[in-house]
Amino acid sequence: MKTLPITLHQLACERDQRELFDGVSLQLQSGEVLQVAGPNGSGKTSLLRILAGLLPPVAGDIRYGDDSIFQAAGRDRWRQDRLFIGHAPAVKGALSAEENLAWLCALSQPVSTAAIWQALEQVGLRGFEDVPCHHLSAGQQRRVALARLYLQAHPVWILDEPFTAIDRAGVAALEQHLLAHAARGGTVVLTTHHSLDHLPGLRTLDLGQVA
Numbered sequence: 001m002k003t004l005p006i007t008l009h010q011l012a013c014e015r016d017q018r019e020l021f022d023g024v025s026l027q028l029q030s031g032e033v034l035q036v037a038g039p040n041g042s043g044k045t046s047l048l049r050i051l052a053g054l055l056p057p058v059a060g061d062i063r064y065g066d067d068s069i070f071q072a073a074g075r076d077r078w079r080q081d082r083l084f085i086g087h088a089p090a091v092k093g094a095l096s097a098e099e100n101l102a103w104l105c106a107l108s109q110p111v112s113t114a115a116i117w118q119a120l121e122q123v124g125l126r127g128f129e130d131v132p133c134h135h136l137s138a139g140q141q142r143r144v145a146l147a148r149l150y151l152q153a154h155p156v157w158i159l160d161e162p163f164t165a166i167d168r169a170g171v172a173a174l175e176q177h178l179l180a181h182a183a184r185g186g187t188v189v190l191t192t193h194h195s196l197d198h199l200p201g202l203r204t205l206d207l208g209q210v211a
């Protein structure tokens, strides 16, 4: 797996006419893990949504390889290659874990039922495949969303607070999964208030320092 270089160039973001950050520039290479850090309200989620192509910046650009992700040519490639999991689990309560994953994956890369069951087992949800998600705990619902990381082959993962509501063993397993993805040449950008200082090679962008 090889990720093209991801270049953030002089990015600026405003919400409700209030500047959150300005002049954010960095380049990420294949195999890197970046933690976007900063206090509540500093713009971490906003930056991830800009990176995912879901929110336009007020200034600056993001290139994937040579192409801007905000222009037609680069946008399509970027949408194929990046997987964004937001801070809300985004699972539908009336659907089972299996149905949610089938639906979520169908939007980008359809997967088999057998693969879904295997992914649910990997996130510790064996036996819960058919349970409606509103009968699952907060951490279990988060695990349903995170099962996409075991199912789909996007090289770039953009994860907003993936550890929220996850127990200690689950956090350790997810950290290893992120590192394994990076070791395969994937790229990970995530926010978390949980300390990741122990992860080898971790890069950090602190929005508390750039505003």
Ligand SMILES: Nc1ncnc2c1ncn2[C@@H]1O[C@H](COP(=O)(O)OP(=O)(O)OP(=O)(O)O)[C@@H](O)[C@H]1O
Binding pocket: 015, 016, 020, 038, 039, 040, 041, 042, 043, 044, 045, 046, 047
């Ligand atoms: N949809 C929106 N419309 C207007 N303003 C918004 C919107 N979403 C967020 N904001 C504002 O943007 C600012 C940054 O929000 P954001 O969610 O990016 O911060 P954050 O660093 O991720 O915070 P937290 O650590 O609390 O998750 C906040 O002041 C928030 O009120």
